[in-house]
Amino acid sequence: MGRTLKRDIPGIDRRVPPDEIGEKGWEAVFAGDVERVFPLVVELGFGRGEFLLDLATRAPDVAHVGVEYSHKRVLKLARRIARMELCNVRLVNARAEQVVSELLASGSVQMFWVNFPDPWPKKRHLRRRLIQPAQVALLADRLVPGGILEAATDHLDYAEQIDAVLAAEPALENAYAPARFLREVPDRLPTAYELEWRAEGRPLHFWRYRRRAGPEAP
Ligand SMILES: C[S@@+](CC[C@H](N)C(=O)[O-])C[C@H]1O[C@@H](n2cnc3c(N)ncnc32)[C@H](O)[C@@H]1O
Numbered sequence: 001m002g003r004t005l006k007r008d009i010p011g012i013d014r015r016v017p018p019d020e021i022g023e024k025g026w027e028a029v030f031a032g033d034v035e036r037v038f039p040l041v042v043e044l045g046f047g048r049g050e051f052l053l054d055l056a057t058r059a060p061d062v063a064h065v066g067v068e069y070s071h072k073r074v075l076k077l078a079r080r081i082a083r084m085e086l087c088n089v090r091l092v093n094a095r096a097e098q099v100v101s102e103l104l105a106s107g108s109v110q111m112f113w114v115n116f117p118d119p120w121p122k123k124r125h126l127r128r129r130l131i132q133p134a135q136v137a138l139l140a141d142r143l144v145p146g147g148i149l150e151a152a153t154d155h156l157d158y159a160e161q162i163d164a165v166l167a168a169e170p171a172l173e174n175a176y177a178p179a180r181f182l183r184e185v186p187d188r189l190p191t192a193y194e195l196e197w198r199a200e201g202r203p204l205h206f207w208r209y210r211r212r213a214g215p216e217a218p
Pocket of ligand 1: 044045046047048067068069070073094095096097114115116117118130191192193194
């Protein structure tokens with residue numbers, strides 16, 4: 001039998017229900033914890049959350065939002081954040097697509113991180129992939145001019161899709177050009193999944209795209 005999931009939060013609970021964000025807005029959600037809420041840093045599908053914790057610890061004045069649809073993962077990270085007394089992070093237990101479309105305003109995000117999103121390898125599941133043209137157009141819209149979208153995958157077929165979709169989005173420009181993507185990013189903290197794929201020797205792909213500031217942006 002597995003270990004029982006601990007449900008108590010040993011400190012302040014930094015999870016926020018989507019309805020509450022919709023009603024109050026991010027400024028109220030972060031009130032008193034960061035001086036300037038916008039633009040936000042957002043990680044979609046944070047998994048175990050170590051990457052988000054590292055980002056938030058390194059930039060205590062910046063408001064960070066982690067989105068993850070696994071209830072268990074959100075609960076575990078909320079417990080950890082409470083123990084660390086980290087006040088510049090909020091966790092949303094919801095689908096990334098919902099948060100991006102309904103809870104983030106245009107031009108409100110300085111950085112999106114999409115680290116090793118689920119590749120959904122079966123053909124009938126392909127439409128569940130997070131990086132799709134319509135979704136990337138929305139992500140680009142939510143970024144401030146000059147804002148950054150970072151993505152990574154180990155999955156070859158998904159890598160081709162991500163590469164094509166990002167390159168085709170007119171509001172974004174490739175910050176790694178002339179390279180289409182990098183295999184290694186110096187000084188980047190590896191995520192939990194990344195460590196697993198590295199140990200298996202899988203080739204990794206990292207993209208960095210910037211929201212255009214000029215007339216090309218819609
Ligand atoms: C392969 S794991 C990668 C986790 C982490 N980013 C890493 O690199 O270690 C993908 C994560 O995204 C979450 N996820 C998948 N689809 C999602 C969605 N549509 N919205 C929010 N989270 C999602 C999964 O629950 C899982 O934790």
